Amino acid sequence: METLKAIARRKSVRSYKPDPVPEEVLNTILAAGCAAPVGMGMYDSLHLTVIQNTEMLGRISEAVKKIMNRGGSPLYGAPVLIIISSRESMPVAGIEYANASCLIDNMLIAATDQGLGSVYIWGAGPAVSSDISLMKALAIPEGFKPVSGLVLGFPESPDMSEKELKITISLNRI
Numbered sequence: 001m002e003t004l005k006a007i008a009r010r011k012s013v014r015s016y017k018p019d020p021v022p023e024e025v026l027n028t029i030l031a032a033g034c035a036a037p038v039g040m041g042m043y044d045s046l047h048l049t050v051i052q053n054t055e056m057l058g059r060i061s062e063a064v065k066k067i068m069n070r071g072g073s074p075l076y077g078a079p080v081l082i083i084i085s086s087r088e089s090m091p092v093a094g095i096e097y098a099n100a101s102c103l104i105d106n107m108l109i110a111a112t113d114q115g116l117g118s119v120y121i122w123g124a125g126p127a128v129s130s131d132i133s134l135m136k137a138l139a140i141p142e143g144f145k146p147v148s149g150l151v152l153g154f155p156e157s158p159d160m161s162e163k164e165l166k167i168t169i170s171l172n173r174i
Protein backbone atom coordinates (compact mmCIF):
# COMPACT_ATOMS: atom_id res chain seq x y z
CA MET A 1 0.00 0.00 0.00
CA GLU A 2 1.21 3.52 -0.72
CA THR A 3 2.23 5.42 2.40
CA LEU A 4 -0.36 8.19 1.95
CA LYS A 5 -3.08 5.60 1.38
CA ALA A 6 -2.16 3.86 4.64
CA ILE A 7 -2.15 7.22 6.46
CA ALA A 8 -5.58 8.04 5.02
CA ARG A 9 -6.97 4.61 5.88
CA ARG A 10 -5.58 4.40 9.44
CA LYS A 11 -8.18 4.92 12.11
CA SER A 12 -8.62 3.89 15.73
CA VAL A 13 -10.29 0.49 15.85
CA ARG A 14 -12.13 -0.31 19.08
CA SER A 15 -13.51 -3.80 18.45
CA TYR A 16 -11.45 -6.85 17.47
CA LYS A 17 -11.82 -10.48 16.51
CA PRO A 18 -9.91 -12.79 18.87
CA ASP A 19 -7.97 -14.32 15.94
CA PRO A 20 -4.20 -14.22 16.47
CA VAL A 21 -1.99 -11.99 14.31
CA PRO A 22 0.40 -14.08 12.14
CA GLU A 23 3.95 -13.95 13.50
CA GLU A 24 5.50 -12.59 10.27
CA VAL A 25 2.92 -9.78 10.10
CA LEU A 26 3.57 -8.88 13.73
CA ASN A 27 7.33 -8.89 13.09
CA THR A 28 6.89 -6.56 10.10
CA ILE A 29 4.95 -4.13 12.29
CA LEU A 30 7.55 -4.32 15.09
CA ALA A 31 10.32 -3.69 12.57
CA ALA A 32 8.44 -0.61 11.29
CA GLY A 33 8.36 0.64 14.89
CA CYS A 34 12.10 0.11 15.19
CA ALA A 35 12.66 2.25 12.04
CA ALA A 36 11.01 5.29 13.69
CA PRO A 37 12.99 8.42 14.52
CA VAL A 38 14.17 8.55 18.16
CA GLY A 39 15.65 11.55 19.98
CA MET A 40 19.46 11.63 19.75
CA GLY A 41 19.30 8.17 18.20
CA MET A 42 18.91 6.65 21.67
CA TYR A 43 17.33 3.39 20.48
CA ASP A 44 18.82 1.58 23.47
CA SER A 45 16.73 3.78 25.78
CA LEU A 46 13.63 1.93 24.56
CA HIS A 47 12.17 -1.52 25.14
CA LEU A 48 9.15 -3.23 23.57
CA THR A 49 6.95 -5.78 25.32
CA VAL A 50 4.62 -7.83 23.10
CA ILE A 51 1.72 -9.34 25.03
CA GLN A 52 -0.49 -12.02 23.45
CA ASN A 53 -1.28 -14.11 26.52
CA THR A 54 -5.03 -13.82 27.14
CA GLU A 55 -4.79 -13.92 30.92
CA MET A 56 -2.12 -11.19 30.94
CA LEU A 57 -4.16 -9.04 28.53
CA GLY A 58 -7.07 -9.38 30.98
CA ARG A 59 -4.91 -8.30 33.94
CA ILE A 60 -3.60 -5.28 32.06
CA SER A 61 -7.10 -4.38 30.86
CA GLU A 62 -8.27 -4.33 34.50
CA ALA A 63 -5.28 -2.18 35.51
CA VAL A 64 -5.98 0.31 32.68
CA LYS A 65 -9.64 0.49 33.72
CA LYS A 66 -8.60 1.33 37.27
CA ILE A 67 -6.06 3.99 36.33
CA MET A 68 -8.27 5.64 33.69
CA ASN A 69 -11.27 5.39 36.04
CA ARG A 70 -13.46 3.97 33.30
CA GLY A 71 -15.52 0.88 32.54
CA GLY A 72 -15.75 -1.16 29.39
CA SER A 73 -12.85 -2.95 27.83
CA PRO A 74 -9.98 -0.48 27.35
CA LEU A 75 -7.96 -2.92 25.22
CA TYR A 76 -11.06 -3.59 23.08
CA GLY A 77 -10.56 -7.36 22.99
CA ALA A 78 -7.47 -7.02 20.79
CA PRO A 79 -5.20 -10.11 20.70
CA VAL A 80 -1.94 -8.10 20.78
CA LEU A 81 -0.80 -5.30 23.08
CA ILE A 82 2.62 -3.71 22.56
CA ILE A 83 3.97 -1.65 25.45
CA ILE A 84 6.77 0.84 24.86
CA SER A 85 9.04 1.37 27.85
CA SER A 86 11.80 3.93 28.20
CA ARG A 87 14.87 4.31 30.37
CA GLU A 88 13.77 6.32 33.40
CA SER A 89 16.62 8.81 33.35
CA MET A 90 16.67 10.62 30.02
CA PRO A 91 18.84 13.66 29.14
CA VAL A 92 15.80 15.70 28.02
CA ALA A 93 12.63 15.79 30.15
CA GLY A 94 9.65 14.21 28.42
CA ILE A 95 11.51 13.00 25.35
CA GLU A 96 10.46 9.43 26.17
CA TYR A 97 6.85 10.30 25.30
CA ALA A 98 7.90 11.72 21.94
CA ASN A 99 10.03 8.64 21.24
CA ALA A 100 7.22 6.25 22.14
CA SER A 101 4.78 8.21 19.96
CA CYS A 102 7.10 8.01 16.95
CA LEU A 103 7.37 4.23 17.37
CA ILE A 104 3.65 3.85 17.92
CA ASP A 105 2.64 5.91 14.90
CA ASN A 106 4.97 3.91 12.64
CA MET A 107 3.37 0.72 13.98
CA LEU A 108 -0.20 2.06 13.58
CA ILE A 109 0.49 2.89 9.93
CA ALA A 110 2.30 -0.41 9.31
CA ALA A 111 -0.64 -2.28 10.89
CA THR A 112 -3.00 -0.52 8.46
CA ASP A 113 -0.70 -1.46 5.58
CA GLN A 114 -0.90 -5.09 6.71
CA GLY A 115 -4.72 -5.04 6.82
CA LEU A 116 -4.97 -4.87 10.61
CA GLY A 117 -6.79 -2.49 12.94
CA SER A 118 -4.98 -0.71 15.74
CA VAL A 119 -5.31 1.99 18.38
CA TYR A 120 -2.98 3.95 20.63
CA ILE A 121 -3.45 2.97 24.29
CA TRP A 122 -2.18 5.77 26.48
CA GLY A 123 -3.25 4.17 29.76
CA ALA A 124 -1.16 1.03 29.24
CA GLY A 125 1.96 2.94 30.33
CA PRO A 126 0.78 4.38 33.64
CA ALA A 127 -1.30 1.26 34.43
CA VAL A 128 1.72 -1.03 34.23
CA SER A 129 4.32 1.37 35.63
CA SER A 130 2.25 1.88 38.79
CA ASP A 131 1.82 -1.88 39.44
CA ILE A 132 4.95 -3.65 40.67
CA SER A 133 3.49 -7.12 40.17
CA LEU A 134 2.68 -6.33 36.51
CA MET A 135 6.14 -4.80 36.02
CA LYS A 136 7.64 -8.11 37.26
CA ALA A 137 5.24 -10.35 35.33
CA LEU A 138 6.04 -8.45 32.12
CA ALA A 139 9.80 -8.54 32.80
CA ILE A 140 10.18 -4.79 32.24
CA PRO A 141 13.97 -4.26 32.38
CA GLU A 142 15.50 -2.65 35.47
CA GLY A 143 15.62 1.15 35.15
CA PHE A 144 12.88 1.26 32.49
CA LYS A 145 9.29 2.52 32.84
CA PRO A 146 6.34 1.71 30.56
CA VAL A 147 5.33 4.90 28.72
CA SER A 148 2.38 3.92 26.53
CA GLY A 149 1.26 1.33 24.04
CA LEU A 150 -0.94 0.20 21.21
CA VAL A 151 -3.19 -2.74 20.49
CA LEU A 152 -3.72 -4.39 17.15
CA GLY A 153 -5.60 -7.22 15.53
CA PHE A 154 -8.24 -8.06 12.95
CA PRO A 155 -11.12 -5.57 13.22
CA GLU A 156 -14.58 -6.88 14.06
CA SER A 157 -15.92 -4.65 11.25
CA PRO A 158 -13.23 -3.87 8.68
CA ASP A 159 -13.49 -0.29 7.44
CA MET A 160 -11.50 0.49 4.31
CA SER A 161 -12.73 4.09 4.10
CA GLU A 162 -10.08 6.77 3.68
CA LYS A 163 -9.87 10.18 5.30
CA GLU A 164 -9.53 12.99 2.82
CA LEU A 165 -5.99 14.24 3.41
CA LYS A 166 -6.44 17.97 3.91
CA ILE A 167 -5.22 20.62 6.36
CA THR A 168 -7.65 20.57 9.29
CA ILE A 169 -5.53 21.72 12.26
CA SER A 170 -5.13 25.42 13.06
CA LEU A 171 -1.99 26.84 11.45
CA ASN A 172 -0.45 30.08 10.38
CA ARG A 173 2.13 30.79 7.75
CA ILE A 174 4.68 33.57 8.00
Ligand SMILES: Cc1cc2nc3c(=O)[nH]c(=O)nc-3n(C[C@H](O)[C@H](O)[C@H](O)COP(=O)(O)O)c2cc1C
Pocket: 010, 011, 012, 013, 014, 119, 120, 121, 122, 123
Ligand atom coordinates in the same frame (compact mmCIF):
# COMPACT_ATOMS: atom_id res chain seq x y z
C1 LIG B 1 -1.34 10.21 22.61
C2 LIG B 1 -2.59 9.45 22.27
C3 LIG B 1 -3.23 8.71 23.23
C4 LIG B 1 -4.39 7.98 22.92
N1 LIG B 1 -4.93 7.15 23.86
C5 LIG B 1 -6.02 6.42 23.55
C6 LIG B 1 -6.56 5.50 24.48
O1 LIG B 1 -6.04 5.31 25.59
N2 LIG B 1 -7.66 4.80 24.14
C7 LIG B 1 -8.27 4.97 22.92
O2 LIG B 1 -9.27 4.32 22.65
N3 LIG B 1 -7.77 5.83 22.00
C8 LIG B 1 -6.67 6.54 22.28
N4 LIG B 1 -6.12 7.38 21.34
C9 LIG B 1 -6.74 7.48 20.00
C10 LIG B 1 -7.40 8.83 19.72
O3 LIG B 1 -8.57 8.97 20.48
C11 LIG B 1 -7.68 8.91 18.20
O4 LIG B 1 -6.45 8.75 17.50
C12 LIG B 1 -8.31 10.22 17.78
O5 LIG B 1 -9.60 10.36 18.35
C13 LIG B 1 -8.44 10.34 16.24
O6 LIG B 1 -9.17 9.25 15.70
P1 LIG B 1 -8.53 8.24 14.65
O7 LIG B 1 -7.34 7.58 15.29
O8 LIG B 1 -9.63 7.25 14.32
O9 LIG B 1 -8.09 9.02 13.44
C14 LIG B 1 -4.95 8.08 21.62
C15 LIG B 1 -4.29 8.83 20.64
C16 LIG B 1 -3.12 9.48 20.96
C17 LIG B 1 -2.38 10.23 19.87
